Amino acid sequence: MPRSIVNPSVQTIAATTLTLLLGYSANPVVALPSNHHQNFTVAQAPQLTDTLIVPGERVGPVTRKTTRKDLARIFGASRLVDKNIYGPEGIGIFPATQVNLNRGRSFSIVWTDKTRTKPLDVRDLGSAWKTREGIGVGTSWNELRxxxxxxxxxxxxxxYGGTILLESSKLSRYQGKLVLRVDAAANAGEKYPNAYRAVSGDATFASSDRHWKPLGVKLTQVIVLLNPD
Incomplete structure (x- = not known):
């Protein structure tokens, strides 16, 4: 994927910040995936009323100690799909289990190894999942600010585009526990090409930059880290 040419020091700062953000080394085993996810609607999914995200601790009933066997017991084996996911640029393959629920409650777990007994993180979260602050997929740019x-x-x-650097925010306590990524509206690059280019590429931009305003930016991905070590 093409990238803008920036000062090497900016690239170094961005890479270092991501390493700290994720609590990972530069080893591709812990790289973020590309910013794509799927939503599934499954009829007669189990009732799930606890959709609270507690960064670093739990996502609803899923905790640091949840296993795949636990998922089958809680949600039903028929709603689980095992898969492998790739890191950015196809680097690294990681075991994952997708949990197909309805009404924005679906999610996926990435495991620390093939035994699927220790969750690394929870991702592909539907819009029903929120932090105590009310942050979740679909949160608007103005709400985030x-x-x-x-x-x-x-x-x-x-x-890594659109990753919010939480250490620079009021929620710095979530650094290394929560990853938030935003993106512009689907047609923003065509409608506002100058503004889009002004906040694109592997560089760091302030949330106060005026070029964000017309792009229809919202939160598109939430990743909750449970066992990053």
Whole structure:
């Protein structure tokens, strides 16, 4: 995927920040995936009323100690799909289990190893999942600014694009426990090409940058880290 050419020091800062953010080394075994996920609707899914995200601790009933066997007991084996996911640029393959529920409650777990007994993180979260602050997939740019204050974000249009650097926000306590990624509206690049280019590429931009305003930016991905070590 094409990337903008920036000062090497900016690239170094961004990479270092992501390493700290994820609590991982630079080893591809722990790389973020590309910013794509799927939503599934399954009839007669189990009732799930606890859709609270507690960064670093739990996602509803899923905790640091949840196993695949636990998922089958809680949600039913027929709703589980085992798969492998790839890191950015196809680097690294990681075991995962997709849990297909309805009404925005679906999610996936990435495991620390093939035994699927220790969750690394929870991702592909539907819109029903929220933090105590009310942050979840679909949260608007204005809402994020209200809840996070001033923050910095990696430019759009590359594998780590749109990642919010939480250490620069009011929710810095979630650093290393929560990953939030935003993206512009689907046609923003065509409608506002100058503004889109101004906040794209592997560089860091302030949330106060005026070029974000017309792009229809919202939160598109939430990843909750449970056992990053």
């Amino acid at each position: 209200n809840k996070l204050g001033d923050f910095k974000v990696l430019g759009l249009g590359w594998d």
